[in-house]
Amino acid sequence: MAGDSQGAIDFYFDFSSPYGYFAAARIDALAAKYGRTVNWHPLLLGVVFKITGGQPLPMVPLKGDYVYRDFERCARFYNIPYARPDVFPIPTQLAARAMLWVQEHLGAEKGVQFAKAVYAAYFVDGKTITEAEVLIPLATRLGIDGAAMIDGANSEPVKAKMKVAMEEAVERKVFGSPFVIADGEPFWGVDRFDQLEHFLKHGKL
């Protein structure tokens, strides 16, 4: 889907990434301010980390305590609801593939609604979004057939689609979450949204 809309910007995020969650709360309004739309791409950071040698932030020595503190401070600074989940990080394949299915069958906008519902379930309500039983009611509330969505998420075609999406992301050197590409210009991190905005406003940085 990358680059398929004129003027659209590409937004990559992992459902287990707090910074991705903060970015998800801000990206559409930021883009709209400059007449842009957003293509939402669920990402699997685990696949990326196999290439970069990265590891989940809380597992890095010295850094663990800091990142939890930073998540909470960023949430307050950006004024976004956030509660530290009991289990973090978590595998996000099922939620990511469910989103691909929603995008394919119900369109991009429903996909965004689903993504925001998944993020809120995890980072506000502390629900274990790894599980179908958690994702199904979220889908239902959005008018999505949850059982069909989970069947789709676990189907070979959607798994293959996820694999291709990750290959494309890696090809574009997407190495973190959130990651935005606007007119070929890459931005990593919600803390680069000030520079992203400058770029969208002035056409350069």
Place this chain on the structure above:
Amino acid sequence: MAGDSQGAIDFYFDFSSPYGYFAAARIDALAAKYGRTVNWHPLLLGVVFKITGGQPLPMVPLKGDYVYRDFERCARFYNIPYARPDVFPIPTQLAARAMLWVQEHLGAEKGVQFAKAVYAAYFVDGKTITEAEVLIPLATRLGIDGAAMIDGANSEPVKAKMKVAMEEAVERKVFGSPFVIADGEPFWGVDRFDQLEHFLKHGKL
């Protein structure tokens, strides 16, 4: 030196860190705006990386091109002179120990002047600040006895002091450059200066 001045904030930086350089250009003015002073602490990221398993940014797969681009964009965004050095990253033990010697013998302010001169030599003029022959004339221009400084930097007492300083930094969980600690609150990255400012202004975040 950490915490030895009432109201002072602690600023840690590695001379090979572009983000440390950007922070060095901004930290004193930011602190002064809120009636704070700054204790400058040269840091050896190599020592930290042995603990965190980190590696210099350009060596991370997928991330290499991005970080050079980000250095240049940040410089433009913050309006700070910057030219990509031919050799990057570089070992910074000599410059860091030279700064400790300057701080001890000529005071904190001269130490800051020296640090800014070293950063400019590396990130503006592209000089190899690993070498005594490069550091000596920088010192001379600041009225520092360059030969005495290099002798001091290579002396056992200053090496021991550097070691203790790094142990203290690690004890305080300083894991990157730049790193600021204000009233016990840690901030990693020049991209957290907006939050640091909010904290200095409101006393909380």
